[in-house]
Amino acid sequence: MAAFAHSAPCWVDVQLPDLEAGKRFYGELFGWTFRAGEEVERGGSGVDALSGGKLVAALAAKQDGRMPTAWGIYFATDDIAATVTRIRQAGGQVITEPVRVGSAGVLAQAADPGGAVFGLWQAGDRSGFQKQNEPGSFCWTEVYTRQKDRVDAFYERVFGFRGTDLGAAGMGESGRGESGTKEPGTGGPGSTEAGTGEPGTGESETPESEPPESEPPESETPEPETPETPESGPVESGIGGSGADMPGADFRMWSPAGTEPGPDTAIGGRSVITDAFPAEMPSYFLNYFAVADCDATAETGVHLGGRVSVPPFDIPYGRMAVLHDNQGAEFAVLQPPVSR
Incomplete structure (x- = not known):
């Protein structure tokens, strides 16, 4: 079984106060089905989420109310000890x-110099996503930070990422390939891994607790006070900020080591939290899911008890929105542009 390339995003999970409510929300929003996760050593509970019968994510019941209700991202590594x-x-x-998580693999949890939390996964029997960059599955991740120089150097050293700054050659709409239809991440994780296997069942943990028996722990995603329009806030600086159409944006795309840096190989990015947001707002990762219809997904999310924090709007990579689920976990959705 082929594993994900080193440094590729390979899994996402979410920690929720009410697992059953989460299953109802995401089951209707993305059409996910669920199956019970493996037995967890400390009696925790979690489920695998599937789209079209393929693993795409995991949902876990929070074991501690102090844990954030948040989506977490995990990066693949072929040598977790060396990465640590x-x-x-x-x-x-x-x-x-x-x-070690049984025969599934080995996990770790870390934070970058700005405080954004992410997971590491060294595959055993389980690799990660079985589906991505298609409706109902993960397609992109980006970190928001105030310490861009330290954070850029960190990820480049730890994972070997090669950066492409916004506004550089190939970063505008004309840089998305001849068709101009490519969504973020489709040239990254979609082309650097086989998309087989699964790293766990969604059981994450806090820094204060011991690690679970199944899914790697999740990142601490804050729930900042969100602007009323997509033209303000952190999204302005990231992929949600319309790329080269925003000359003032400060955004860097990351491509894996050994690839030509640029949008065709990018697997994620770094944005900047501006002074417009409270100083106590921590760094965090925002994870994106591909959808067939951004507006309909946002409307459905509200109908299911969630809320839209950044309404649907167009960017060079398609149409996107930022939502919170019915328990507060934040995520983004992206509808790729129609092929020309």
């Missing part, structure tokens, strides 16, 4: 030391 060492050397923090 690089994290420390590059100024990051290791929250959870590498822990």
Whole structure:
């Protein structure tokens, strides 16, 4: 079984106060079905989420009310011990030391110099997504930070990412390939891994607790006070900020080591939290899911008890919106542009 390329996003999960409510929300929103996760050592509970019978994510019941209700991202590594060492050397923090999860693989949790939390996964029997960059599955991730220089250097050292700054050659609409239809991430994780296997069942944990038996832990995504229009706030600086159409934006796309940096190979990005937001707002990752109809998805999310924090709007990569589910977890949705 082929594993994900080193540094590719390979899994997402969400920690929720009410697992059953989460299943109802995401089942209707994305058409996901669910299956019970593996037994968790400390009695936790979680489920795998499937789209068209293929693994796409996991939902976990929070074991501690102090844990954030948030979506977390995990990066693949072929040597988790070496990656953990690089994290420390590059100024990051290791929250959870590498822990074996049965035969599934090995997990760890870390934070970058700006405080954004992410997971590591070294595959055993399970690799990660079985489906991505298609409606109902993960398609992109980006970190929001106030310490862009330290964070850029960190990810480049730890994962070997190669950066392309917004406004550089090939970053505008004309840089999305001849058809101009490519969505974020389709040249990254979609082309650098086989899309087989699964890293777990959604059981995440806090830095204060021991790691779970199944899914890697999730990142701490805050729920900032969100602007009323997509022209303000962190989204302005990221892929949600319409790329080269916003000359003042400060955004960097990351491509894996060994690839030509640019949108065709990008697997994620870095944006900047501006002074317009409270100083106590922490760094965090925002994860995107591909959808067939952005407006309909946003409307459905509200109908299901969620809320839209950034209404649907067009960007060079399609049409996107930022939502919170019915329990507060934040995520984005992206509808790719129609092929020409």
